[in-house]
Amino acid sequence: MRILIKYTSVLLGVLLFMSCTANDDSDYSALDENLKVTIPANFPEMSYNLASNPPTKNGFELGKKLFYDGNLSANGFISCGFCHEQRSAFTHHGHQFSHGINDLEGTRNAPAIQNMAFQTEFAWDGATSHLDLFPIIPITNEVEMGETLSNVLFKISSDSEYKRLFASAFENGEVNNENFLKALSQFMVMMISANSKYDKFVRNEEGGEFSALEKKGLALFESKCAHCHKTDLFTDNTFRNNGLPPYPGLNDLGRAEVSGRISDNYKFKVPSLRNVALTAPYMHDGRFGSLQSVLNFYTNGVKDSETLDLVLKQNGKLGIALNADDQEALIAFLETLTDTDYINDKRFSEY
Template identity: 85%
Template sequence: MRKLIKYAYVLLGILIFMSCTTNDDSEYSELDENLELNIPANFPEMSYNLTSNPPTKNGFELGKKLFYDGNLSANGFISCGFCHEQSSAFTHHGHQFSHGINDLEGTRNTPAIQNMAFLSEFAWDGATSHLDLFPIIPITNEVEMGETLSNVLAKLKNDSEYQRLFASAFTDGEVNNENFLKALSQFMVMMISSNSKYDKYVRNEEGGDFSAIEKTGLDLFKSKCASCHKTDLFTDSAFRNNGLPPYPDINDVGRAEVSGSVADNYKFKVPSLRNVALTAPYMHDGRFGSLASVLNFYNSGVQDSETLDPILKQNGKLGIALNAEDQKALIAFLQTLTDTEYINDKRFSEY
C-alpha cells in the first residue's frame, strides 16, 4: 500500500506539472534578474531545460527559503535541509537511514544533492525523471515529511512573506504548484559542485597538482571503476545491481518498485562519487561506514544473483580485484573529489 501511495503522489505531480508548465519566459517578474549559470568545462551537457525555468535572483532565494522551511512537512519541523546538510554535500552524514516526522525512519540512505541539473532521473529507484517533480517524493512520503502538496500550498498562501516572495519571483505572482516546484528547482539547478582538486587537475588550474598516489588512484579508477562512474559527474545514471545481499527484514527491490519488472530487482541508481569522502555511510541502505569498507566489499563481498550487473561477474569471478595498495591509492584519489568551495558556499547555506 505504501508503494501505491508513493507513486500515486508522483503521478499526481506529473499531471499537475504537465498541465501547468510553459515555455514562455515572460512568466518571470520583469523586476527580477537572471542568474549566471556557468557550465564547468569538464562537465557533460546539462539535462535540465533552462528555457522553461531560468534561475533568477528572486526565484533562487525563494527556492532556498523553501528548501530550509520545516513547514513543508506535516509537523512543521522537517525541512529538505534537515536531511540534506551542506557540510556533508547535502546528505544526512552519519545516519544510515533518513529520519523524518515523529522520528520515523525510512529504509534508504539520503542521497547527495549536487549537479542535479545534469541528471535526468532522481532518487535511488528513479521514481521521477524531472527535477521539478523530485521534491514531491520526500514531501508526500509518510515517514519523511508526511505532507500533501495541497496542505503545503495552503500554508504558503497564508504567509504574507511568501506571498511577497512568489510575486517577486514570478510575473503571475501565484502561490501555486507550478511556481512552488520551479522555485525549488531553481535553487537546486544552481547547486553545482565542480571545484575539487580533481577538477583543477583536469582543467590544469592552480591547486590541481596530484601526488604520486593520487595519480595511481586515478589510473586504477579509470581501469576498475569508470565503467559505471562515468564522466566528470562520476555516474552513468544507470540502475545496476552491485551485488549487495538484501536485508531480509527490508528486502528493498530498488528499481523494480518503479518499473514493475523482476529484471530490475535490486538495481539502484549509480550514485555520483563527487564529495564521496564526506557522505558516509554508503550504498542505498547506508550499510558501510567507510570507503575502506566499500572497497573491501567490491573486492570480496559481491553476491551473485540473476540481476547482478555483468561488469561485476567476469571471467568466472565476482567483484573487482583490489589489493591493499590498490585500495589505499583509490581512497587517495576519491578524496580529491571533495569540493570545499561547494560545501562552504554561502549561497546554499541556511544562515
C-alpha cells in the first residue's frame, strides 16, 4: 500500500481538473496549429482522449522543453530525459535501477517511453491510469526527482521564456498544474514508434522483407509469447507474475503495493517489446542484461508461487519450452521491432 498512500494526496488535487476534461468531446480552442496525430494502420485504437488535450505546435514544444529541464527536480539537474534517453527508446540503458538526485538509486528499471497514448496504465505497478498524471510519480519520488509540483511551478513561473510558452500554448495562458501536465502529455502523445522492419512487414511496405529465421521467430512468438504481448503494441496492458523471484533485499510486491490485494503480489505491468533490443537491462528490476538471458529465464528459471500467471504453468511444467534454435529465431524476430526512425527523430531530441 505504500505507493498508493504516497501518491493519493498528490493525485487527488490534480484529479480535480481531470474530472472537467476527461470526458469532454467538444472542440478545444487552441491558440496555435493542432498537430496531426496519425494512428498507424496496424495499431489498435488510441486510449488517450485527444479531444480533451489535442497536441498543438506550441504545446508540444513546451512539453519537450519541460521533459528535458532539470529544474523539474530538487537539485536542478535530473530531467525526465536523464533517465529516458532517446537512443535507447527513452530508457536508461545500462542502468539496472533508475538513478536520481544526489546519485540516489531507485528500486526499479526505467521503462521505455513510446506509444504512451495507447496505454491505459502507467508505471510498473500501475500507480496511475492517466497519462496526464504519470509525470507526478517520478517528480515526487524522493530518490528520482525529489521535488513537489508546487515548487516546480514556482521555479518555472519565474522564467520569462516559460511564461511566453504557456501563454502561446494554452487559452488561459496560466502556469498551473493542469497546463504543466497537459504540455508533457502533448509531447508524449506524439512519441509514436511504428516504423520498424516488423511494421513494414505487416503493412506490406518496402523494407519489410523477413528472412526465414525472422519468420520462424514470428511464428514462435505468436504461439508462445503473444498471449501477454498482444497486438502490435506488444502488450496487453495487464499486470502479471511472470515467475521472477523477488530481487534479493527488495521483495518488491509490484501491483499489490497499489491495489492492496494479496492476489496481486509480484505482478508487474507487461511491458511493450517494441525497440526491446535497445532497452537492456530487462524486467522491472533490470536483472537481465541480454535478451538471451531473458529467454533462458523463461526456459528454465520460472519459479512457482500462488500468483504465478497460469500461462506459465501448463501441463505440469513451468515456463516456456524453448530450445537453442527457438531462442535464436525469437531473438532475430525481436530485433525486427527496432524502430531506427523513432530513436533518431529530431522532434523528440534534446538538441
